[in-house]
Amino acid sequence: MSSQATSPKPAARFASRGSTRFDILLALFCVVLIVSNIAATKSIEIGAGSFNLGSLQIWPVVTDGGAILFPLAYILGDVISEVYGFAAARRAVLVGFAAALMAAVTFWLVERAPAASFYENQEAFASVAGPVAQVVVASVAGYVAGQLxxxxxxxxxxxxxxxxxxxxxxxxxxxxxxxxxxxxxxxIAASAIGIDSLGVFGNYVVVGVLYKVAVEFAVMPVTVAVIAWLKRRETTY
Structure with a gap:
């Protein structure tokens, strides 16, 4: 009885990252990360009154300013991974890390530089820029683990x-x-934006996960369309 040899599956296809389209995605990726880190220094509370389930705060909803833009980082990460592969996504993560670190060091140096005699906003600047370093550490830890x-x-x-x-x-x-x-x-970031109770922290985590996943699902048709557009136009795919 003869056995018929089965041909191996063709390898998954990915485009070369030596493309101007990849460069644009990488630039957007870095901008989203840096802006989100700065915006995340503001805590946001949505809703009036109070409702707790045990020690967990259910209402009002607690989040931060980074939630407005940061989900886009995962959409871009999905596009890069699907079209260009894991090596390209890893490069984007490392470049984004370097950009965020540069921004944090810059804010730290500017905050500690002597203010001009006529500059009246040093305290306001420090209150906003001061937590950026801690937020960047938090963001980088989460971002590297999550994106990879x-x-x-x-x-x-x-x-x-x-x-x-x-x-x-x-x-x-x-x-x-x-x-x-x-x-x-x-x-890591909770104390930087003023969260000091376990109940509020639980709200912060649960809302963060549900909100970000919901945004990703809501814009998934756009993500799929962008991926399809890139696959058609990248000649190396």
Whole structure:
């Protein structure tokens, strides 16, 4: 009885990162990270009154200014991972880390530089820029762990399913990445934005995860469309 040899599956396809489109995505990635770190120094509370479930604060909702823009970092990370692969996503993470670190050092030096005799906003500047270094440490810890997990899960799933199942791997990778990112970020940044109770911290973490994942799911049709557009136009894909 003869056995028929099965041909191996073709490798998952990725485009070369030597592309101006990749450069644009990388630049957007870094800008989103830096702006989010600065915005995250402001804590935000939405809702009036108070409702707790045991020690966990359910209402009002607590978040920070970084939540407005930061979900876009994961959308860009999904696009880079799906089109350009894990090595390209890792490079984006490292470049973003360097950019965030440069911003934090710059704010730290400016805050400590002697203010001009006519400058009246030193205290206001310090109150906003002062926590940036702690927020950057929190952001980098969460961002590196979350983005690398996000990219790793997405690329590993793509190696199994090839071009099929894009929505499934976007959803799975986002859930894993955002959970790791949010827990690490909140644990380190909470004191920088004034969170000093376990109940409020729990609200901060839960709201952060649910909100970011919800945003990713809401814009998933746009993410899928951008990925499809890039795949059609990257000649190396």
């Amino acid at each position: 997990l996000n990219s790793w899960v997405l690329v590993r799933m793509k190696e199994r399913t090839r071009e099929k199942g894009l929505i499934g791997r976007l959803a799975a990778s986002t859930g894993v990445g955002e959970l790791a990112d949010t827990v690490l970020f909140c644990a």
